[in-house]
Amino acid sequence: MTLCFCLFAFFCFLSKIFAICAFATCGGYYGHLQVKVDCADRRQGNLSINIDFGYPFRLQEVHFKAPLCEGKREEIIFLDGDFSTAAQFFLTVGVFAFLYSLLATIVYVFYQNKYLKNNRGPLVDFVVTIIFSFMWLVSSCCWAKSLSDIKTATNPTQVLLLISACRAQENKCTATQEPLWSRLNTSAVFGFVNVALWVGNIWFVFKETGWYKTGQRYPTRSASGKRGSEMRQRLYSESSFDQPEESLGPQPSRQNSFQSVKGEFWSAGPQTR
Template sequence: MCMVIFAPIFAICAFATCGGYHGLLQVKVDCADRRQNNLSINIDFSYPFRLQQVHFKAPLCEAKRNEILFLDGDFSSSAQFFVVVGVFAFLYSLLATVVYVFYQNKYLKNNRGPLVDFVVTMIFSVMWLISSCCWAKALSDIKTATNPTQVLLLISACRAHENRCTATQGPLWSRLNTSAVFGFVNVVLWVGNIWFVFKETGWYKTGQRYPTRSASGKRESFGPQPSRQDSFNQSRGEYGQKVHKQSSFNQSQVSFSLPQTYLGKPVMYERENKAATQGPMIFVNEM
């Protein structure tokens, strides 16, 4: 959500403050012979900072004529690269916002959307880093090339000690400094978003399916854990099984220790045995 809100805003601030810049440098030349005094020279420059094409007219104190001078340096490549990265980052941020809000199900389907988003986020992170560093270096060189002391050395009349040259107005650098700051803010924002995009990919989810071994040597599983009620029922079942096994063991032990008895009629059994063990019976008939 942070990426959806801040990425387009910071991208606009970065390329707008750089692409819409307009600078003005004003110097004044006073000749020693008083022929030409208080001559103000306005030097305008702007994006894309092709300073070698910026020209201005400076007076020659020896004669009533002017010379045409040019500034030094071409910093258009770094400035345009920075602006292009900002514009494309802004467009991609808007597209990602639309996908996140209205096409969330299609985005997460078959893992293609998160993988594309992860790769593009890494590319923009690298591009923001390179373009911001290049633009910061180019901005430092632009400040040097438009330094009033450096510009006055280009004017022939100012190299003569009898003439007096001063800078009455210098360019304001706050806007370009802000653009460089926003460039590095975008670097932090896009690099920090890599982790959140990676969590949506199948690579991260596949790694979460397998248990990992902790420092104590036990395996830790990331699956669903049983609830308290399930644990109570499981322990209750195990306790019932133990009680049943114990009672079965006691019953078998008691049945093993009891003597085997016969529940018939022992008296009749003994008489029959006595009768069977006696000798032959003699019957006497009395007359």
């Protein structure tokens, strides 16, 4: 394998690893939030409320029961927001990027000759690499924005405001456990790492296309080369006209030379009596 194909295989290997890390950390997330409600009448005190959520983050479907602190009644409360679109889009891009990287690695290693035949393989690879670079960028930005909104929707302060008993000043509500965001933060970081990997791979794929090779076969003259050519032409022109003044004097015409030779012939001819 050539150095370029070795770099291809290396980038594909990194792409597979970081793609797995991206969709695994996002798709397998499980968050847990716990709050405690202490009613003023002490009939219902120290009530812990557990709130669980996870991928695909349809928070409007997540509900929990909270006491009303008025008798023994309870209310059912739903969280706000649906962030499944961004999360599923991010995960889908990661899965397809992993599958394509796996296929590309197999082609680079075992079918290198067919890949370079008729320049179709590099052109297809170049276009697909650009598409995945763009898709990674869009999905990573959308997921980062949705992650920020998920943190806001599951903020303990925001959740406590949804509970009617916590809006009464005589009752005391606190958050005893907050979600851990390190895993989702890592998934967003892996998304942007994949953007950098796929954008960097565009150059290596482009070097194998016919467009790059055609440009290398017929290189354009640089500005320094043009200036050198103009200088050589100027020097040649000056040297061709730099002759002695004697050579530039007037020369006799052909008619004058003929008349001079004719006169000499008659003067040198035989004298008749």
